[in-house]
Amino acid sequence: MNESISGYKGRVLDVLVKSKVQVGDLVRINKDDITYEGILIPRSELGDDKHIVIKIRSGYNIGIEVTEETKVTKIGVEKAPAFTPPAPPAQKPGLPKVSIISTGGTIASRVDYRTGAVRPAISASDLYSIVPELSDVAAIDTQILFSVFSEDLTPKHWSELAVTVAEHISRGVDGVVVTHGTDTMGYTAAALSFALRNLPVPVVLVGAQRSEDRPSSDAALNLIGAVSAAAKAPFAEVVVAMHETISDESVVLHRGTKVRKLHTSRRDAFKTVNAQPVAKVLDNQIVMLTDDYQRRSKEKNIILQPKFEEKVALIKFYPGMDSKIIDWHVEAGYNGIVLEGTGLGHVRQAIFHSIKKAIEKGVIVAMASQCIWGRVNMNVYTTGRDLVAMGVVPLQDMLAETALVKLMWILGQTQDKEKAKDLLATNLAYEISSRTVDVN
Helix, strand or coil, X not given: CCHHHCCCCHHHHHHHHHHCCCCCEEEEEEECCXXXXXXXXXXXXXXXXXXXXXXXXXXXXXXXXXXXXXXXXXXXXXXXXXXXXXXXXXXXXXXXXXXXXXXXXXXHEEEECXXXXXXXXXXXXXXXXXXXXXXXXXXXXXXXXXXCCHHHCCHHHHHHHHHHHHHHHHXXXXXXXXXXXXXXXXXXXXXHHHHEECCCXXXXXXXXXXXXXXXXXXXXXXXXXXXXXXXXXXXXXXXXXXXXXXXXXXEEEEECCCEEECCCCCCCCEEECCCCCCEEEECCEEEECCCCCCECCCCCCCEECCCCCCCEEXXXXXXXXXXHHHHHHHHCCCCEEEEEEECCCECCHXXXXXXXXXXXXXXXXXXXXXXXXXXXXXXXXXXXXXXXXXXXXXXXXXXXXXXXXXXXXXXXXCCCHHHHHHHHCCCCCCCCCCCCCCCC
């Protein structure tokens, strides 16, 4: 492959070679009486052999199908697409101190033209450089802890992140921001909510649905909102900061144990479930949305409990589910199972015997609902009552993913199964709402 025309092949490659153009050249393409001008950029290695891709003046990339009549002309030489962050803005004295800990994700990513995907590439200090507005909000300290997408994070990463956050808090910062991929950010937010007890300052997780180099990126506003919350919000809890709507108007702060990603790509993908958000950031001001929150206080001493038991499973029930799925987890040495049942907390009777056997062998089995809104109530129908009689723990309105993380955390703190079940049913970090919120 001609490396100077990376990703191109077949007929298109022949045209580019004959036209003596390379990636980074400014080109003019004439086709069907229409003229296009832009910088030739690499193609994905999975792309076809029929299109040329250029970056036009607006910043968008467009693909142009090459036919026999298509004419490509080199009109200038530009640098190949690359990212060089500007120098960070000068730190201003007297501002609150905020640590940004980078773990990766789309907010710290750029387009990889080899694959057409995004890849971890931007450090925490780069983020500070490309969002100079942060220099008016806080004095920033940065650390790259991980540089991975969130689907590659494990409970071991949660533990290391919790320890690192606690270290930054012990240095006297006014808040901590964690940049994170959005796909599993809810899990990590829940993990930090349990691992970091008695917080003196806010811990704010933030991500982006669209990478920083895209014109429609949500990264800058989300990051500004997150840093603003870490610097001056009156609460001291773990929250997730993301767009409130699809517009660049405000950032909403969701409690770490009650938030779920509900859309694959919208900028307002994150919603608080069965509760109200804690606050939002509008025009760089913190607008509280609830009076029930843990107050910020430098007098508090953080309690760090970062251990998680990985042998816990989240199993989604479905019609016709084979009981051997539960049996396998028991035989594999799992210590806890969260069942994501239907409606009020139900599974088919054909798997009851496996659930009972699991409980008899010391496995904690708990029940969450597949429904987004509402809460488990296992006293309404015989199915639910029978499961409770076996020893299944009802989880009220706890999100299934939060329940998984909580049980991992509990079993990381104690091996006493009765104590563990009591903790699982106890509201520790606002994971259980006292009443069901009317979403209408």
